[in-house]
Amino acid sequence: MTPLQSIGAFRAGFPEARFIVEDVIGEGEKVVVRYSVEGAHTGNFFGIPATGKQISMGGISVYRVIGGKLAEAWVQYDQLGLMQQLGVIPMPG
Numbered sequence: 330m331t332p333l334q335s336i337g338a339f340r341a342g343f344p345e346a347r348f349i350v351e352d353v354i355g356e357g358e359k360v361v362v363r364y365s366v367e368g369a370h371t372g373n374f375f376g377i378p379a380t381g382k383q384i385s386m387g388g389i390s391v392y393r394v395i396g397g398k399l400a401e402a403w404v405q406y407d408q409l410g411l412m413q414q415l416g417v418i419p420m421p422g
Contacts, residue, residue, distance in 0.1 A: 335404065342374025343384070351387075358400075360392045366406075370415055377417060384414045 330338075339346070346368030354361045365387045370380045388406030392399055412418040 338375060342370055342372045342377070342379070343368040344372055345369065358393050358395055360394060362390045362392070364388055364390070374415075377415060380415055382415055384411060386411050386414075 343366075346366050349365045349367070350362060351365060352361070352363040365385065367385045368383070370377075370382050370384060372379055386407040388404065390405070391403045393401040409418065413420050
């Protein structure tokens with residue numbers, strides 16, 4: 330899945346999510362963005378029907394930019410925490 334497809338899938342499940350940019354660091358061809366996301370699960374998210382639950386999670390993305398265009402992207406976010414907040418995976422204990 331490309332970064333744009335992933336963003337589209339996330340936006341389908343959380344159409345009014347708010348992304349908060351915490352840090353942006355750039356060096357050479359690479360840009361790192363640390364962010365947090367808050368919103369309600371009001372749409373289908375990778376086959377998970379809307380739950381109406383509020384979520385909050387953090388993530389870090391590293392982008393390689395060449396000639397002003399995105400060449401590569403590496404994205405890490407709290408997928409386990411997200412699934413637990415949605416009730417798909419039980420919380421420990």
